[in-house]
Amino acid sequence: MRQIVLLLISVILLTACDDTNKIRNLTVAPAVVPIPKDAVVSEKVVVLSGKSTIYSENEKVLPLLTLFKTELKKLTGFELEITNSRQRAAITFATDGQLADDEYHIEIDDQVRVSGGSYQALAMARATLLQMSFTQNNELYFPVATIKDRPSAKYRGLLIDLARSWHSVATIKKLIDLASFYKSNYVQLHFTDYQSYTLPSDKYPNLSTPDRHYTFEELDELEAYAQLRGITIIPEIDIPGHSSSIVNAYPEIFALKDKKENPWIINMGKEEVYAALEDIIAEVARVFKATPYFHIGGDEAIFNKTMDDPDVQAYMEAHQLGDDVHELYRHFLVRMNEIVKRQGKQMCVWEGFRREGEIPIPKDIIVYEFETNRYLPNHLVADGYTVVNTSWKPLYVVNKKKWEPKTIYGWNMWRWENWFPKAPSFTPIQVEESPLVIGAQMCAWEQADEVEFPSLRKRLPALNERIWNTEQVAPYDEFINKLEQVDAKLSLITDDTEQDSLLFDYNFEKED
Template identity: 65%
Template sequence: MTYNTFLNLFKQFMLLFTIIIVSVSCDRSTEKKPFSGDITILPSPKEISETSSQVFLLAQSEMYSSNADVKPLLEIFQEEIHDLTGVNLEISEEKNKNTDVLFEIDTKLAKEEYHVNIHKIIEITGGSYQALAMARTTLLQLATTQDGLLGFPMLTIKDYPDASYRGLMIDLARGWHPMASIKKFIKMASFYKSNYVHLHFTDYQSYTLPSYKYSKLSTPERSYSFEELEELEAYSQARGVTIIPEIDIPGHSSPLVEKYPEIFAIKDVKENPWIINMGNEETYEAIEVLISELMTVFKASPYFHIGGDEAIFYKVTDDPTVKAYMKKHQLGDDVHELYRHFIVRLNEIVKKHDKQMCVWEGFRREGNIEIPKDIIVFEFETNRYLPNHLVEDGYTVVNTSWKPLYVVNQKKWEPKTIYNWNMWRWENWFAKAPSIVPIQLKETPLVIGAQMCSWEQQDKLEIPSLRKRLPALNERIWNTTKKVSYDAFMKYLKVTDKQLSVLINDSRQDSLLLGYNFKKEKN
């Protein structure tokens, strides 16, 4: 081989080598670095395999999903990552060499199961849109920045909840809450992987819902329009949260009685203006209209809540219409049989709209008319039907134990008390309640989850009082067997709470938190 031939071959080799190097470097849009920080994810994931490295996305990195339905979630994640880190992560219309974050639905996974694989790139798979929405909050909690670059620890996660129902209830009827605040509650619920936000729309104080046919029901300056509710439904669904609407009947119903007495009032309305007339056919027709109107908005919810608690039956059976109705339906003269009949009829109305009916604990175990087992009972004070009896009798139950899951101004409990509770336990602070001595059930699939309930609070109190209590509940129902110690949980919460402050633009805290546990009312 001559020298010139060798030189030409060498030049060709170097050119090829340069092309390969440039090509490889152009495909590389992530960078690996050492990692020695803490992993702070709430609720704690079921399975996690960590490494001592982290991956950083470079300026050209993009995210992508082959499923067009996932695009709204990518846009939300893009906005949230920017809020948290200041980094702009672009969305790609097609998969390419810069696609470093992938969100994909894998129907082989369970509906609420998701997997996170972070190595050279970030791959997120979930059994549904909702699962991907929960995976995104895990990514938000993992996100770091260094020199203006967005980074994530290299790890693998397989995660899913133990409880299928993880709820937050907000009382919108007693204290006015603007739509902007409700969106904050949904953001917070989504961030900590609650899948339901239950909105208590009606009570004695106001009727906050719109109606086309019964427009007088809407309380002036304290009600929402159909357009606002439709926007809220879309907002919550995009974040993997389902809204459960509630119209509280037959009790807690004075706005209905006041505005349409010809339909809803009993004869002695001045002595009992709080209950609707369960013996008037027009009452059932009107309720069906109200439910139908709402179902055009809250299409995603599998549930509709009718309240059903604390009905005041005084003078009900003195009404001539009620007497005739009870005679026609062979209900005898016990008002509780009329009430049970009412629940059965409402269940049929709700089922006509392909929803499952939910009720607060309100009906008794004893009674001639059988309450159907296809309803869900939200058991809270244990005064009428004990939770162990509900389970023995085959009812599906959501645990809404007064203690420690209620947040009612100063009636609330610290995160440690909530963390030491479990999904099959009911307690109460009221001395005459059966659960003043805690009622502990054995584990049963009939208890499908739990819900934190905020009652009677002004809007300004909601975020401070819920932001460190809701995560404690969700940790204990996502993982019904404790995954981490309380001290570790609080360490993680300190980190995630700072992130929440940024995401909802609200850093207000509760002055009654650590060490505060309500005991009893002062005389």
């Protein structure tokens, strides 16, 4: 009995001695980007030590704890352990069904308590914690604070062009890290175009461009990597235009009769084409299980010689499509929508179809509005389409045709611009605020692997600030000061310690 009592006393003393969390007076101004909607920060900090622990009772959250532990060590040098005891934990993560899926709360006093409406919300909260953390005198600090935060925009995206310029898996992961750190929730991967077809295929193996395609194993790895960080990958196969890599791989299936005259578009008049596309989309959808969306491109189709093809002529007659190739194109989009829906996904397209046309384009698709050359954004909203703002200016990042963070920061989610004088939005089009505009996406096109990350690292957070906080707009000088502080932490988390060698893109070129 005496041994049991001594053991209990020892446990109590050990527990008392493990009081690793201390409150101190210290005024700090934590930099967080995007800026939280509701944050109250006191003139105190909680001090943690190497003995402090992290806890969650939700097993599905445990992988996120491991990620947070790893990132925090990179950032601060402190390696906190994951514990199975709530009572002794310094930092706790919990899902809360009372919160919205994209909402998170952080309460910091003598403990750090994180709650979120979903795993993705907790992943965003962990980015906030990383940005708030700092070290001093070999101690780990978090400011005593209360934060209640959620984004204004449901959709916060980044597109990476993998077809025109090959990107290594390591670079794609680094870009996912960037997106997650600044609370994007979608990364669209542009897998196919004229230049290459970067996806694998079991049923149509010749589609994969030699030495420029990913394996199924690599795609599985990217899917898991993104999901762990609260990012959903949206795959894109660009059809019917931008498809010469598909046409050249299997001309007997996809080519028009006059392939030499038009190798850029698939043949929309063959049942064999639709069957093959269903197989291909099914293969890709099985990899990217988490995404609710599948992007089929659908823009800038070149119709030259299409109406001269005998299969097209017979198909249009059989389906009573008349003699207008644009009606065949609209019919194609309708059929693709049904194919995508059979995979349990919602179809996304670039702005490619016109407002005028006999065949109605279904309203259950999402339109990524960019050029404003075919269907104006105000008309899309008026007609009931769901829209993602991908305004060419200032959201495109294309070689030298890209805009500095200050220009991006001066934009808003309901504004479309184009640098091309003949485009309708050369004079900016400002759409009335509408829930049909669900967010925005930065689109990085044609850029080489080695310049992608430095090109985006300050542009993407400028975009995300404006779509996280559509009503509260901090002065640009305040925002950029916070971003400079947070960007230094990003370098540590992404192991980008040779940051100085990448500053060539920070001296933003003069805008054209």
